[in-house]
Amino acid sequence: MPENTRILVVDDEIVIRALLVDVLAEEGYSVETAGNARAALDVLRAQGNFIILFTDIMMPEMNGIELIREARKICPTIIPIVMTGFATLETARAAVKEGAYDYVLKPFSISEIKVAVSNALERHRLANENARLLEITELFNISEAIASIHDERQLLRFVLTAALERVGALRGSIMVTTEDGRALEVAVSVGVPDEHAKTVVAMGSGISGWVAQHARPLLIENIRQNPGIIEVSRRLRDPSFISVPLEHKHPSTIGEHGPGVEMPRVLGVINVNEKKNGGQFSEGDLKILSIVANHTAAALENVRLLNDVQDAHLATLQSMAMLLEAKDAYTHGHSERVRDYSVLVARKVGLSQQEIEVLRVSAALHDVGKIGVKDAILTKCGPPTPEEWAMIRRHPTLGYDVLSRVPHLTKEHLQVVRGHHERIDGTGYPDGLRGDQLAPVTQIIVVADAYDAMASDRAYRPALTQEKIVEQIRRFAGSQFDPHIADVFLELVERGELHP
Numbered sequence: 064m065p066e067n068t069r070i071l072v073v074d075d076e077i078v079i080r081a082l083l084v085d086v087l088a089e090e091g092y093s094v095e096t097a098g099n100a101r102a103a104l105d106v107l108r109a110q111g112n113f114i115i116l117f118t119d120i121m122m123p124e125m126n127g128i129e130l131i132r133e134a135r136k137i138c139p140t141i142i143p144i145v146m147t148g149f150a151t152l153e154t155a156r157a158a159v160k161e162g163a164y165d166y167v168l169k170p171f172s173i174s175e176i177k178v179a180v181s182n183a184l185e186r187h188r189l190a191n192e193n194a195r196l197l198e199i200t201e202l203f204n205i206s207e208a209i210a211s212i213h214d215e216r217q218l219l220r221f222v223l224t225a226a227l228e229r230v231g232a233l234r235g236s237i238m239v240t241t242e243d244g245r246a247l248e249v250a251v252s253v254g255v256p257d258e259h260a261k262t263v264v265a266m267g268s269g270i271s272g273w274v275a276q277h278a279r280p281l282l283i284e285n286i287r288q289n290p291g292i293i294e295v296s297r298r299l300r301d302p303s304f305i306s307v308p309l310e311h312k313h314p315s316t317i318g319e320h321g322p323g324v325e326m327p328r329v330l331g332v333i334n335v336n337e338k339k340n341g342g343q344f345s346e347g348d349l350k351i352l353s354i355v356a357n358h359t360a361a362a363l364e365n366v367r368l369l370n371d372v373q374d375a376h377l378a379t380l381q382s383m384a385m386l387l388e389a390k391d392a393y394t395h396g397h398s399e400r401v402r403d404y405s406v407l408v409a410r411k412v413g414l415s416q417q418e419i420e421v422l423r424v425s426a427a428l429h430d431v432g433k434i435g436v437k438d439a440i441l442t443k444c445g446p447p448t449p450e451e452w453a454m455i456r457r458h459p460t461l462g463y464d465v466l467s468r469v470p471h472l473t474k475e476h477l478q479v480v481r482g483h484h485e486r487i488d489g490t491g492y493p494d495g496l497r498g499d500q501l502a503p504v505t506q507i508i509v510v511a512d513a514y515d516a517m518a519s520d521r522a523y524r525p526a527l528t529q530e531k532i533v534e535q536i537r538r539f540a541g542s543q544f545d546p547h548i549a550d551v552f553l554e555l556v557e558r559g560e561l562h563p
């Protein structure tokens with residue numbers, strides 16, 4: 064049996080202590096003794112890493128059951144075995160109920176002690192194995208979840224929450240490297256006072272700056288013993304701190320290092336501070352955070368690349384929409400104006416950032432289906448014939464069909480494009496949806512699109528005056544337009560914040 068299996072024996076009778084030391088030392092265990100519970104707690108505090116605690120139950124001052132309770136606070140994984148000379152089995156059973164793993168009745172035989180120790184060690188081994196398995200499973204689950212998130216902010220929030228939970232920390236932040244690579248700024252934080260939630264630190268300065276610059280993790284068990292970082296420590300309530308770099312290694316295909324050379328880049332750092340129950344972070348915690356950080360860095364890089372590709376794709380689509388309008392002097396710049404009006408109203412109405420983003424993209428593309436309508440019809444002088452109207456009315460569904468093939472446009476985007484000629488009374492086209500079937504983003508574009516159409520010259524009529532437009536929007540609020548959105552729109556027009 065390895066010598067590092069440490070056993071603490073607590074009994075007020077010196078004979079019992081001596082007997083157990085003899086038996087256990089003979090078996091190769093490392094044994095410490097204490098004559099009372101207080102002395103035992105002192106030993107635990109000083110040395111900590113015991114696996115088994117043999118304790119008498121009846122002792123002066125603090126009994127064995129109380130000792131077990133206190134010992135667990137210092138050393139949560141310790142396995143207590145009680146010895147009772149009071150011969151009542153009930154006392155021993157009560158001790159087991161209170162958390163003792165096993166009991167031996169005095170007077171005991173040597174073999175009884177050996178069996179009790181061997182059982183306790185088996186339990187220790189299984190508990191360790193379980194803990195390791197649980198850790199691997201949890202890390203696997205975290206990695207899987209990280210890889211499935213495609214929004215940067217959501218990704219960082221998830222990682223920080225998981226990291227804090229995994230290492231039992233109460234505070235933390237993820238800082239990301241600024242675009243110029245010269246500083247780090249807080250992207251998400253938990254439990255950090257407001258005045259530090261927007262902190263920016265120069266690369267190389269403070270703990271985070273050092274970790275990012277050197278691409279090396281840092282575990283500080285007692286920050287106050289590190290005078291070099293005393294500035295940071297004043298802000299921290301708790302002295303224990305871990306900072307790990309979000310380092311992405313990727314094969315570089317250009318530059319002086321030649322193709323395929325691993326060029327690490329630090330995308331940011333994960334910081335955690337204040338371990339629950341006043342404890343200190345361990346090397347194990349550092350290892351876990353480093354694994355989480357590796358997965359996060361890879362996922363973050365992917366999310367950013369995906370966003371770049373999507374942005375480029377959308378920019379191409381928007382250019383196409385602009386080119387389409389540029390052919391027609393009457394609709395030139397229409398989609399961009401509708402986008403700007405829509406975003407203005409969406410902000411005023413209080414839509415979420417995500418909804419505003421959906422509106423920004425889909426408003427710029429809303430008339431893209433006109434690509435399938437003959438130019439002669441779109442640019443005709445004079446009102447269209449019924450057949451021509453039927454052709455024009457197909458453009459929301461044509462746009463919807465074309466954009467359905469674009470992988471990163473969501474159904475929310477597509478519904479705005481399809482629904483921009485609907486009316487809340489259900490008499491619009493193409494689906495005749497009613498107000499309660501239309502999302503707020505669609506209801507906004509309905510007003511914005513109509514406003515810009517009225518404010519623009521058409522081949523068959525000049526632009527309406529501002530007064531006339533306001534009158535029309537007011538008149539059709541409740542039938543064509545959502546009344547609340549029409550009100551907000553008119554308020555912006557009246558204040559001069561929205562104009563053609």
Ligand SMILES: [Fe+2]
Nearest residue numbers: 429430483484
């Ligand atoms: Fe349209």
